[in-house]
Amino acid sequence: xxxxxxxxxxxxxxxxxxxxxxxxxxxxxxxxxxxxxxxxxxxxxxxxxxxxxxxxxxxxxxxxxxxxxxxxxxxxxxxxxxxxxxxxxxxxxxxxxxxxxxxxxxxxxxxxxxxxxxxxxxxxxxxxxxxxxxxxxxxxxxxxxxxxxxxxxxxxxxxxxxxxxxxxxxxxxxxxxxxxxxxxxxxxxxxxxxxxxxxxxxxxxxxxxxxxxxxxxxxxxxxxxxxxxxxxxxxxxxxxxxxxxxxxxxxxxxxxxxxxxxxxxxxxxxxxxxxxxxxxxxxxxxxxxxxxxxxxxxxxxxxxxxxxxxxxxxxxxxxxxxxxxxxxxxxxxxxxxxxxxxxxxxxxxxxxxxxxxxxxxxxxxxxxxxxx
Amino acid sequence: xxxxxxxxxxxxxxxxxxxxxxxxxxxxxxxxxxxxxxxxxxxxxxxxxxxxxxxxxxxxxxxxxxxxxxxxxxxxxxxxxxxxxxxxxxxxxxxxxxxxxxxxxxxxxxxxxxxxxxxxxxxxxxxxxxxxxxxxxxxxxxxxxxxxxxxxxxxxxxxxxxxxxxxxxxxxxxxxxxxxxxxxxxxxxxxxxxxxxxxxxxxxxxxxxxxxxxxxxxxxxxxxxxxxxxxxxxxxxxxxxxxxxxxxxxxxxxxxxxxxxxxxxxxxxxxxxxxxxxxxxxxxxxxxxxxxxxxxxxxxxxxxxxxxxxxxxxxxxxxxxxxxxxxxxxxxxxxxxxxxxxxxxxxxxxxxxxxxxxxxxxxxxxxxxxxx
Numbered sequence: 001x002x003x004x005x006x007x008x009x010x011x012x013x014x015x016x017x018x019x020x021x022x023x024x025x026x027x028x029x030x031x032x033x034x035x036x037x038x039x040x041x042x043x044x045x046x047x048x049x050x051x052x053x054x055x056x057x058x059x060x061x062x063x064x065x066x067x068x069x070x071x072x073x074x075x076x077x078x079x080x081x082x083x084x085x086x087x088x089x090x091x092x093x094x095x096x097x098x099x100x101x102x103x104x105x106x107x108x109x110x111x112x113x114x115x116x117x118x119x120x121x122x123x124x125x126x127x128x129x130x131x132x133x134x135x136x137x138x139x140x141x142x143x144x145x146x147x148x149x150x151x152x153x154x155x156x157x158x159x160x161x162x163x164x165x166x167x168x169x170x171x172x173x174x175x176x177x178x179x180x181x182x183x184x185x186x187x188x189x190x191x192x193x194x195x196x197x198x199x200x201x202x203x204x205x206x207x208x209x210x211x212x213x214x215x216x217x218x219x220x221x222x223x224x225x226x227x228x229x230x231x232x233x234x235x236x237x238x239x240x241x242x243x244x245x246x247x248x249x250x251x252x253x254x255x256x257x258x259x260x261x262x263x264x265x266x267x268x269x270x271x272x273x274x275x276x277x278x279x280x281x282x283x284x285x286x287x288x289x290x291x292x293x294x295x296x297x298x299x300x301x302x303x304x305x306x307x308x309x310x311x312x313x314x315x316x317x318x319x320x321x322x323x324x325x326x327x328x329x330x331x332x333x334x335x336x337x338x339x340x341x342x343x344x345x346x347x348x349x350x351x352x353x354x355x356x357x358x359x360x361x362x363x364x365x366x367x368x369x370x371x372x
Numbered sequence: 373x374x375x376x377x378x379x380x381x382x383x384x385x386x387x388x389x390x391x392x393x394x395x396x397x398x399x400x401x402x403x404x405x406x407x408x409x410x411x412x413x414x415x416x417x418x419x420x421x422x423x424x425x426x427x428x429x430x431x432x433x434x435x436x437x438x439x440x441x442x443x444x445x446x447x448x449x450x451x452x453x454x455x456x457x458x459x460x461x462x463x464x465x466x467x468x469x470x471x472x473x474x475x476x477x478x479x480x481x482x483x484x485x486x487x488x489x490x491x492x493x494x495x496x497x498x499x500x501x502x503x504x505x506x507x508x509x510x511x512x513x514x515x516x517x518x519x520x521x522x523x524x525x526x527x528x529x530x531x532x533x534x535x536x537x538x539x540x541x542x543x544x545x546x547x548x549x550x551x552x553x554x555x556x557x558x559x560x561x562x563x564x565x566x567x568x569x570x571x572x573x574x575x576x577x578x579x580x581x582x583x584x585x586x587x588x589x590x591x592x593x594x595x596x597x598x599x600x601x602x603x604x605x606x607x608x609x610x611x612x613x614x615x616x617x618x619x620x621x622x623x624x625x626x627x628x629x630x631x632x633x634x635x636x637x638x639x640x641x642x643x644x645x646x647x648x649x650x651x652x653x654x655x656x657x658x659x660x661x662x663x664x665x666x667x668x669x670x671x672x673x674x675x676x677x678x679x680x681x682x683x684x685x686x687x688x689x690x691x692x693x694x695x696x697x698x699x700x701x702x703x704x705x706x707x708x709x710x711x712x713x714x715x716x717x718x719x720x721x722x723x724x725x726x727x728x729x730x731x732x733x734x735x736x737x738x739x740x741x742x743x744x
Contacts, residue, residue, distance in 0.1 A: 006673055007689055008494060008615030009399060027381060028400035031494075031615065098506050103499065122380060122403075124496030127475065130620070131503020134470050134642060243380030243403065248502070270506060301378055317379055 012058035021226035029059035035228035052154035053227030067138040081262040096271035121242035146208035151197035154222040194237025238362025256287040289359040292328035296321035384430035393598035401431035407600035424526035425599030438487040439510040453634040468643035493614035518580035523569035526594040566609025610734025628659040661731040664700035668693035
């Protein structure tokens with residue numbers, strides 16, 4: 001894939017660092033390169049869960065929304081109450097259309113009064129917002145932002161070493177401004193790994209490269225490696241991937257994200273009435289977690305049917321073999337009436353039919369690592 | 373890239389055919405695999421321009437718009453007059469926002485009364501339409517469509533052999549229904565190569581595979597090969613690539629697509645007023661074609677500055693070395709006041725500064741092939 005970059009598919013400032021670290025494969029996320037594996041999925045996973053990794057996640061493109069009505073505009077698209085937002089805090093917000101279907105699931109943060117940014121998952125939310133913005137007094141743009149993630153159990157030690165305790169000891173979903181190389185940067189305690197970590201938003205290419213190099217220099221003692229979101233880890237951690245586990249065909253409630261919905265509040269969200277009705281009428285399907293028996297079944301590149309009593313009752317959307325659980329950890333969508341089955345169900349994989357159990361919690365609590 | 377497919381990035385029914393034909397590289401287009409090279413860019417190009425190729429272009433995802441107001445809804449987003457549309461005819465339509473900026477440039481065709489489909493270039497037009505559709509009585513969906521392109525000077529002979537003269541002798545941008553394997557399919561005289569050809573829309577996976585195999589069987593005498601859109605050929609043909617040559621930062625007029633705009637008609641398009649004003653006030657920049665001297669400068673993965681009298685006057689967006697022109701054929705955006713310069717300008721490429729001339733017509737008329 002290296003030589004097919006074009007203006008349509010972009011590289012990031014960290015391309016050389018990632019290649020020198022021996023990246024083996026990429027995917028494309030928001031039309032940007034994102035590494036998927038460095039050594040093997042399994043050894044990347046084991047390292048991530050013990051030490052600390054630095055990730056190039058510039059593919060989490062951002063949308064900036066500004067203007068007097070910026071917050072009202074954003075509130076229109078999320079069932080989560082945004083009135084709690086402040087300069088110290090970011091939020092994971094499902095974005096919905098008028099049917100309560102999920103269009104993206106970004107992290108939002110506030111830059112200053114009447115100016116917000118959304119760090120996106122893989123869908124063109126900018127187009128959705130453009131479609132709505134006709135006649136409204138708001139400004140939309142896609143600012144230059146370069147995002148580094150520092151993830152894994154040793155991430156706090158590394159952040160402390162680079163930025164001091166004031167930054168490293170922020171709480172989950174807190175966000176703080178700091179200065180690096182005379183440039184303002186933002187650090188939040190967020191990220192796409194089960195052990196958590198930090199994400200850093202940088203607004204200048206040179207600064208982003210210098211910071212990457214500084215992390216690398218100071219990270220040796222914590223066994224820092226260049227890494228990337230790890231499929232096994234994200235499934236065990238219950239971290240949903242937009243486009244894999246849910247998309248605009250699924251509602252926020254079906255996506256198991258009810259805890260991020262304030263359906264009893266009187267916020268003005270275009271999808272809230274539809275979601276309230278869904279809750280009243282009964283949710284039809286819901287995302288659950290699965291442990292599938294058998295050896296390594298590979299990854300899931302199209303839905304694997306979930307069967308019960310010879311009837312299809314759902315489908316697996318993400319799967320990977322877990323070296324710590326010695327089974328296939330999976331995420332899938334299952335008809336609600338079957339979502340509490342205690343016994344075994346059957347999964348139709350490309351390698352045959354295998355037995356599975358349904359879990360309501362992410363699977364990471366089953367594994368035998370020391371959690372951070 | 374083969375093993376990173378997921379539900380988020382999809383394969384197509386033709387994956388095995390493409391791999392057996394020796395595909396060397398892919399890009400991702402509308403979150404779907406699209407081959408970019410089979411032998412070399414140059415030899416793929418020479419073959420395409422002499423014989424006929426079969427392409428897997430399932431990545432041209434489609435949006436279906438239906439309902440009583442479907443046509444009015446679509447007309448809102450294009451400055452091209454859609455009243456000429458009928459069941460026999462498809463149209464290339466730039467899609468615009470309220471500022472006249474280009475959001476996609478699909479081909480539209482009519483399925484039946486009040487039902488239309490748009491075969492898209494690489495942007496989430498579905499999200500843009502969703503954003504607008506709030507409260508409107510229209511239906512949007514993404515139907516199952518598998519698209520094969522038959523391209524190159526021998527494509528007419530091949531189509532005649534498979535479907536007969538009634539189909540093969542349709543005019544450019546005509547579209548016809550026919551039956552294959554008891555399934556209705558659609559064939560249009562369209563496509564993304566300079567010699568033209570046909571695109572075929574199939575609505576069933578098995579039928580699509582059977583048709584591919586039939587083409588392959590009957591195509592031997594025309595030296596049919598599996599191919600893909602060719603960068604050199606598309607630049608010479610002046611075929612713009614959304615995301616490369618223009619995107620939502622550029623207006624339709626800046627994209628050189630004025631001939632697809634009916635700005636004097638009284639159609640109800642959200643961007644038409646803005647485009648009329650732009651035309652009156654003077655277009656600021658415009659897409660032109662360039663021949664850059666020097667050896668093979670490689671492809672353009674970020675903009676190359678165009679310089680004149682030590683001032684930046686534009687940027688190259690697509691470039692490739694042409695074996696027939698022995699220079700680098702390119703597309704770029706240039707400040708309007710400089711777009712008619714007859715003398716040489718300078719291009720800042722990663723390999724150094726090279727001289728170039730500006731052309732107002734696509735470069736294919738310069739090459740020494742026999743045109744079909």
